[in-house]
Amino acid sequence: MEVIARRTWLPDVRSLSLGWTLAALVLVALLSIPLMVVAVGAFRPAGEAWGHIATTLLPEYLRHTAVLAAASGALALIVGGGCAWLVTMCDFPLRTFFRWALVLPLAVPAYMAAYTYAGMLSVTGPAQRLVRQVVPGAADQFFYWHVMRIEVVAVIFGMVLYPYVFLLTRALLEQRSGRVLEAARLMGRGPWAIFFRVAIPLARPALAAGLALVLMEILNDYGAVAYYGVTTFTTGIFRAWFSLGDLDTAIRLSAILMTVVLLVLGLERWQRGAARYDDSGAAQPASRYPLRGSAAAGALVFCALPLLLGFVLPVAQLSAWTVRVVRTGGVPGLLGLARNSFLLALGAAVLCVTIAVVIGYAARLDRSPLTRSAGKLALLGYSIPGAVIAVGVLVAVLAVGRLVEGGAAFLVTGTAVALVFGYVVRFMAVGLLAVESGFTRVGPNLAAASRVMGAAPLRTLFQIELPLLRRTLIAAVTLVFIDVLKELPLTLILRPFNFDTLATRAFQLASDEQLAQSAPAALLVIGTAALVVGVLHSAFEQEART
Amino acid sequence: MIRSVETVVNGAGPVLAIGGLVKRYSRGAVPAVAGVDLEVEAGEIMAVVGESGCGKSTLLRLIAGLETPDVGGIRIGGRVVAEGRGWVAPERRGVGMVFQDFALFPHMTVLGNIVFGLQALRRSERKGRAEEILDLVALSGYGDRYPHQLSGGQQQRVALARALASEPKLLLLDEPFSNLDTALKTSLREEIREILQRTGTTTLLVVHDAEDVMALADRAAVMRAGRIVQQGDPDTLYRKPKDEYVARFLGETNVLPARACPGGFLTVLGHVPCAAAETSAGSVRVCLRPEHLQLVAGADRGEPAVVERVHAAGMRRRVVVRLESGSSPGETLVVHAGPEPPLAPGDRVRILPRPDCAHVIGIG
Numbered sequence: 001m002e003v004i005a006r007r008t009w010l011p012d013v014r015s016l017s018l019g020w021t022l023a024a025l026v027l028v029a030l031l032s033i034p035l036m037v038v039a040v041g042a043f044r045p046a047g048e049a050w051g052h053i054a055t056t057l058l059p060e061y062l063r064h065t066a067v068l069a070a071a072s073g074a075l076a077l078i079v080g081g082g083c084a085w086l087v088t089m090c091d092f093p094l095r096t097f098f099r100w101a102l103v104l105p106l107a108v109p110a111y112m113a114a115y116t117y118a119g120m121l122s123v124t125g126p127a128q129r130l131v132r133q134v135v136p137g138a139a140d141q142f143f144y145w146h147v148m149r150i151e152v153v154a155v156i157f158g159m160v161l162y163p164y165v166f167l168l169t170r171a172l173l174e175q176r177s178g179r180v181l182e183a184a185r186l187m188g189r190g191p192w193a194i195f196f197r198v199a200i201p202l203a204r205p206a207l208a209a210g211l212a213l214v215l216m217e218i219l220n221d222y223g224a225v226a227y228y229g230v231t232t233f234t235t236g237i238f239r240a241w242f243s244l245g246d247l248d249t250a251i252r253l254s255a256i257l258m259t260v261v262l263l264v265l266g267l268e269r270w271q272r273g274a275a276r277y278d279d280s281g282a283a284q285p286a287s288r289y290p291l292r293g294s295a296a297a298g299a300l301v302f303c304a305l306p307l308l309l310g311f312v313l314p315v316a317q318l319s320a321w322t323v324r325v326v327r328t329g330g331v332p333g334l335l336g337l338a339r340n341s342f343l344l345a346l347g348a349a350v351l352c353v354t355i356a357v358v359i360g361y362a363a364r365l366d367r368s369p370l371t372r373s374a375g376k377l378a379l380l381g382y383s384i385p386g387a388v389i390a391v392g393v394l395v396a397v398l399a400v401g402r403l404v405e406g407g408a409a410f411l412v413t414g415t416a417v418a419l420v421f422g423y424v425v426r427f428m429a430v431g432l433l434a435v436e437s438g439f440t441r442v443g444p445n446l447a448a449a450s451r452v453m454g455a456a457p458l459r460t461l462f463q464i465e466l467p468l469l470r471r472t473l474i475a476a477v478t479l480v481f482i483d484v485l486k487e488l489p490l491t492l493i494l495r496p497f498n499f500d501t502l503a504t505r506a507f508q509l510a511s512d513e514q515l516a517q518s519a520p521a522a523l524l525v526i527g528t529a530a531l532v533v534g535v536l537h538s539a540f541e542q543e544a545r546t
Numbered sequence: 547m548i549r550s551v552e553t554v555v556n557g558a559g560p561v562l563a564i565g566g567l568v569k570r571y572s573r574g575a576v577p578a579v580a581g582v583d584l585e586v587e588a589g590e591i592m593a594v595v596g597e598s599g600c601g602k603s604t605l606l607r608l609i610a611g612l613e614t615p616d617v618g619g620i621r622i623g624g625r626v627v628a629e630g631r632g633w634v635a636p637e638r639r640g641v642g643m644v645f646q647d648f649a650l651f652p653h654m655t656v657l658g659n660i661v662f663g664l665q666a667l668r669r670s671e672r673k674g675r676a677e678e679i680l681d682l683v684a685l686s687g688y689g690d691r692y693p694h695q696l697s698g699g700q701q702q703r704v705a706l707a708r709a710l711a712s713e714p715k716l717l718l719l720d721e722p723f724s725n726l727d728t729a730l731k732t733s734l735r736e737e738i739r740e741i742l743q744r745t746g747t748t749t750l751l752v753v754h755d756a757e758d759v760m761a762l763a764d765r766a767a768v769m770r771a772g773r774i775v776q777q778g779d780p781d782t783l784y785r786k787p788k789d790e791y792v793a794r795f796l797g798e799t800n801v802l803p804a805r806a807c808p809g810g811f812l813t814v815l816g817h818v819p820c821a822a823a824e825t826s827a828g829s830v831r832v833c834l835r836p837e838h839l840q841l842v843a844g845a846d847r848g849e850p851a852v853v854e855r856v857h858a859a860g861m862r863r864r865v866v867v868r869l870e871s872g873s874s875p876g877e878t879l880v881v882h883a884g885p886e887p888p889l890a891p892g893d894r895v896r897i898l899p900r901p902d903c904a905h906v907i908g909i910g
Contacts (some may be wrong), residue, residue: 223561448612449649451636453663454712463662 017365017457024362027355028374031425034392035258035384041395042255047248057236059252064225065232065260068154068218075158076214079306081207085199088173089181089191091264092291100537103167105160105310107529109303109486109503111223112522113160114153115510117225118312119321121147124509126317138526159310162219172206173199182287185533191289193216196453205272212268220486223507234387234489235258240503241391250396254388256265295341315526321519325408331520333505338524341485341501348423349480353473354377355424358432361465364439364447365457382429383394386422386490393422393494419494426490434479438472439465475536483530559624560585561734561748562609562716567618569604570846578604580772581618584764586600586716591742593759593780595795596769600839602752603646604768606718609641609868623715638669642709646721648701656680657689658703660711675711683707684740699730702880706738712743717742719751723758724797756796768792782833785850789907793833798864800839800879801907804832811904814869814877815839817851821902836864836882838903848896856889865889867897 057299075341087099121127156510222234240249289298306469363375397418448459509518571578578601586592592604607613619629627634651659660676679688683703723731739762742749759766759780767777776788787793790801805812811817811832842848851867865881
């Protein structure tokens with residue numbers, strides 16, 4: 001056709017999204033460095049301590065990790081799945097309260113719950129004192145129960161981590177399966193048959209995804225297992241680095257841990273198959289089974305127990321300690337700690353979401369496989385334990401330091417740059433997933449209209465996309481904020497010299513057996529997180545309803 | 547990576563010219579657009595019609611610059627905006643577009659929506675122009691409203707005003723009526739046609755409803771499986787469709803096997819007189835629209851048939867009849883009839899084709 005015959009081309013790159021694509025690729029590459037370093041570093045010659053650790057400690061690490069994963073995972077599945085079924089499919093007193101309140105243990109970091117329970121259940125703690133007073137003869141028999149055992153850690157993990165299973169399963173039962181469950185009822189099957197034959201198979205993807213999150217958190221944990229003296233990979237990494245100064249061994253352990261995590265991730269993907277979790281279906285109230293008498297009481301107890309154990313009891317104990325500490329003069333430096341924590345968390349959260357916007361927007365503009373898989377790569381950090389990322393950041397920063405004389409040591413010990421970088425790597429997924437879901441919700445047409453009306457990508461982003469994403473972005477910043485606030489292992493490894501946050505100070509005081517002294521900082525973290533969890537939860541509910 | 551290109555070709559010629567356009571959404575997939583050639587002249591309203599998934603919306607997105615073509619070229623207002631891997635971004639093409647869901651910016655007022663596209667104007671002139679264009683679509687005074695405060699028809703007109711405000715070389719309308727109810731559709735179609743004609747806007751619209759084509763378009767192209775099957779003015783497409791797909795797309799039709807004979811065709815309805823019939827054609831299929839058949843009284847003319855169903859719609863009735871005799875008994879036909887005489891299922895009638903209406907749409 002003559003259109004083509006008469007052309008004369010003038011190359012013009014101004015109108016392309018090339019800049020965005022490039023920026024996104026550079027950012028993703030930067031964020032991937034710590035993980036790459038660990039993956040590559042695993043093949044370097046082993047450090048001195050490796051032989052010792054591999055033969056004597058590694059089997060124990062594996063055994064402890066497996067025990068915790070199996071026991072806490074099973075507990076979280078039963079509690080999370082059971083509660084989700086009860087609040088969506090049954091009617092009993094306080095159902096609507098439990099529907100949101102059961103999420104609250106998400107605000108309690110596992111390590112804080114762990115040492116709080118250690119205090120409560122210790123030989124001199126309130127629980128055992130009560131038993132000795134109430135049970136006749138217990139005091140005479142010298143009834144002492146040693147609390148520092150792996151079973152206790154497993155139960156604590158189960159009680160603070162079940163909300164992951166609960167949230168995903170509840171969403172699935174409410175949004176996608178309401179009609180199916182109603183159909184099953186109309187076909188004349190009883191509640192138990194429907195629970196086992198319909199609801200569980202239906203909810204399987206949510207149960208599995210929730211379980212995967214629970215396992216990630218268990219593998220990520222350092223504080224709880226360290227406090228209870230249960231050796232796992234994370235304690236091994238800390239030992240190799242802080243006690244033995246053997247970075248190569250830390251890298252090897254990190255690489256093994258990363259492999260385990262990727263295995264869990266892969267299994268979850270594999271079982272999911274073609275199932276998808278879009279929550280496009282509007283929430284529809286399924287008709288519920290009215291529970292009466294003992295059944296209602298049973299449901300009430302089943303829901304109350306995890307809430308009590310995962311939130312109310314630890315918070316009550318921490319509050320009691322805080323009151324005692326405040327009466328005896330308060331905690332010196334709490335304000336400074338709070339300032340450190342909040343500024344750090346806010347900075348990391350804003351940076352994280354800003355980068356997420358750049359990567360997400362580049363993927364939206366340029367839907368090439370390269371850009372999209374780059375976005376996927378940036379999600380990986382969330383599943384990798386903080387200790388592993390910290391080791392990766394450390395190695396990367398040290399490598400940069402070899403190029404710049406004396407610079408590396410300063411970067412780690414003198415500034416929070418390495419720490420913030422670690423946070424961004426670890427929590428990128430929170431920002432990215434929020435931004436992506438926000439873009440999906442806004443849809444492609446408004447941006448297309450803006451472009452056709454003459455607005456280049458940058459103007460479209462600032463005048464159309466960002467204003468419409470405002471709530472999503474605020475939610476994302478808030479989520480990263482509380483994640484950073486609660487984070488322990490990464491912070492312990494990468495924090496600058498003489499720099500403490502609420503989390504690290506609370507953990508250190510607890511480790512030094514100053515449990516009461518640790519309470520105010522812990523309570524501040526949990527209180528902030530609980531507030532955010534509550535507010536965000538109701539905000540999302542409202543959004544879903546409109 | 548795609549290189550962006552731009553060039554100006556002097557001279558008049560069509561406002562939109564497309565040549566050999568191909569677009570695949572993924573490697574190895576069936577192309578959504580499979581080699582389209584199309585031209586739209588200045589001031590013309592051109593419609594692209596076809597079943598859903600025929601590639602008509604992709605074609606529109608390619609013209610707007612929202613997709614990049616795999617092969618082929620697009621020229622808008624004499625300027626090449628896409629050819630092969632060369633591509634000009636949508637914001638630099640100077641086209642206006644009305645989206646199927648209107649895509650009004652929910653966080654801006656009506657005025658804000660219109661002003662958004664007037665960056666080329668001086669700041670002081672923008673508001674005046676926006677108010678002028680609101681007046682054109684009969685929405686003056688609505689500038690401070692937000693989109694959600696407007697009815698569907700008003701939103702549609704804001705979307706049109708927004709697209710027209712910058713006086714685009716080419717206006718693209720994507721299924722402009724699919725989100726509106728039937729009553730609104732008819733009046734809005736008239737209104738839009740009038741606005742487009744008054745502003746002399748060259749327009750390409752994509753629709754799936756033949757009625758939209760008839761009411762709005764100067765010319766239409768029927769698309770199927772990524773290709774344009776036939777293009778021409780709506781009346782020609784209706785009366786002289788190239789094949790059964792085009793025939794059925796533009797309205798209900800009867801398709802009958804026929805044999806060309808001197809002065810017409812031999813069909814189950816007997817001899818259908820048609821001056822244009824070519825005897826050499828042999829065995830063919832002809833299309834006869836429901837209004838090309840009539841119900842006649844008396845036993846000497848037409849083919850006997852039995853009424854199966856009668857759909858009354860005011861002055862016109864749509865009658866489904868089953869032929870009694872003929873070479874293939876049991877064939878059903880659709881006939882349009884006037885309000886008289888009364889008809890009921892089971893009634894015996896006679897069918898007579900009007901002369902010079904039959905049109906060949908295929909061989910065999």
